[in-house]
Amino acid sequence: MRVVVAGGAGFLGSHLCDRLLERGDEVVAIDNLLTGRLDNIARLFGNERFSFQHHDVSSFVHVPGPVDAVLHFASPASPRDYLEMPIQTLKVGSLGTHNLLGLAKDKGARFLLASTSEVYGDPQVHPQPEEYWGHVNPVGPRGVYDEAKRFAEAMAMAYHRFHGVEVRIARIFNTYGPRLRPGDGRVVSNFLCQAVAGKPLTIFGDGSQTRSFCYVDDEVAGLLALLGSSTVGPMNIGNPNELTVRGLAELVLEVTGSTSELVHEPLPLDDPTKRRPDITLARRALGWEPRTELRVGLARTAEWLGSLLSTP
Ligand code: UDP
Numbered sequence: 001m002r003v004v005v006a007g008g009a010g011f012l013g014s015h016l017c018d019r020l021l022e023r024g025d026e027v028v029a030i031d032n033l034l035t036g037r038l039d040n041i042a043r044l045f046g047n048e049r050f051s052f053q054h055h056d057v058s059s060f061v062h063v064p065g066p067v068d069a070v071l072h073f074a075s076p077a078s079p080r081d082y083l084e085m086p087i088q089t090l091k092v093g094s095l096g097t098h099n100l101l102g103l104a105k106d107k108g109a110r111f112l113l114a115s116t117s118e119v120y121g122d123p124q125v126h127p128q129p130e131e132y133w134g135h136v137n138p139v140g141p142r143g144v145y146d147e148a149k150r151f152a153e154a155m156a157m158a159y160h161r162f163h164g165v166e167v168r169i170a171r172i173f174n175t176y177g178p179r180l181r182p183g184d185g186r187v188v189s190n191f192l193c194q195a196v197a198g199k200p201l202t203i204f205g206d207g208s209q210t211r212s213f214c215y216v217d218d219e220v221a222g223l224l225a226l227l228g229s230s231t232v233g234p235m236n237i238g239n240p241n242e243l244t245v246r247g248l249a250e251l252v253l254e255v256t257g258s259t260s261e262l263v264h265e266p267l268p269l270d271d272p273t274k275r276r277p278d279i280t281l282a283r284r285a286l287g288w289e290p291r292t293e294l295r296v297g298l299a300r301t302a303e304w305l306g307s308l309l310s311t312p
Pocket of ligand 1: 078079174185186187188190191202203204205209211268272
């Protein structure tokens with residue numbers, strides 16, 4: 001297959017590029033490097049099946065030659081990033097999705113959308129099945145991301161129904177692993193960096209809010225299984241193992257052997273109180289489920305981060 005990966009220099013995008021190249025595909029990565037990093041794909045430049053376009057997919061996307069699949073993984077994904085870049089976040093979710101769907105239609109390619117658990121907002125149904133329509137504040141600070149992704153899902157379904165584009169929609173829950181950008185503001189990245197540096201771990205609010213964290217290798221396996229399947233989705237791809245943010249902080253201290261203290265900072269506006277995927281559909285349709293225990297995944301991520309931070 002010849003696959004276009006938008007956001008190919010990002011956290012998930014770069015892991016997707018790796019897996020696709022490993023299985024023998026040709027990859028065209030596109031990234032504007034706003035939150036993506038060339039370091040993530042540096043070692044792929046020697047591979048003749050890999051090419052890179054430094055481009056913002058919110059503007060017209062041109063890829064010469066045949067394309068079998070278009071994977072849309074371009075977007076700021078950390079709440080802090082999309083609060084700092086609200087317009088770019090809205091544009092890449094809306095205009096970017098439109099452009100990449102246009103590319104998929106033109107090439108007769110399959111289209112995989114990286115949607116998100118954020119479409120459920122601060123959920124009133126728990127755990128969240130795909131049938132749940134969500135509870136989103138469109139004008140709150142997170143609305144730029146949530147509504148862009150909701151629009152992206154609607155646009156993908158319109159291209160599927162009206163133009164017959166083969167669409168797959170993944171709703172990705174919190175994912176972590178090597179290549180999380182240090183200091184990107186997300187909780188695993190923050191806690192691990194803080195623990196490794198011996199600084200206090202910053203718990204927002206009282207830490208009773210929950211999340212469910214999926215290790216990146218599991219996530220990518222699920223995404224590629226969805227891409228190859230006959231299910232349009234939307235489909236939750238995440239790990240249903242739920243814990244509180246305080247529980248995560250304590251686990252990070254244990255895994256890293258850090259003696260950092262835990263401090264509290266104000267809870268950001270509209271921070272969801274709980275989040276856990278119902279993955280019945282993914283289990284049934286893909287035979288997929290996450291395998292990596294949080295403790296193991298955190299240790300691998302900490303090891304990667306430690307070597308990154310100690311590199312001059
Ligand atoms: N959080 C925290 N300390 C941090 C960063 C985040 O307590 O240093 C909390 C945040 O308030 C949220 C959870 O951790 O409740 C997950 O935040 P993240 O930014 O990773 O992603 P979200 O799931 O909110 O999109």
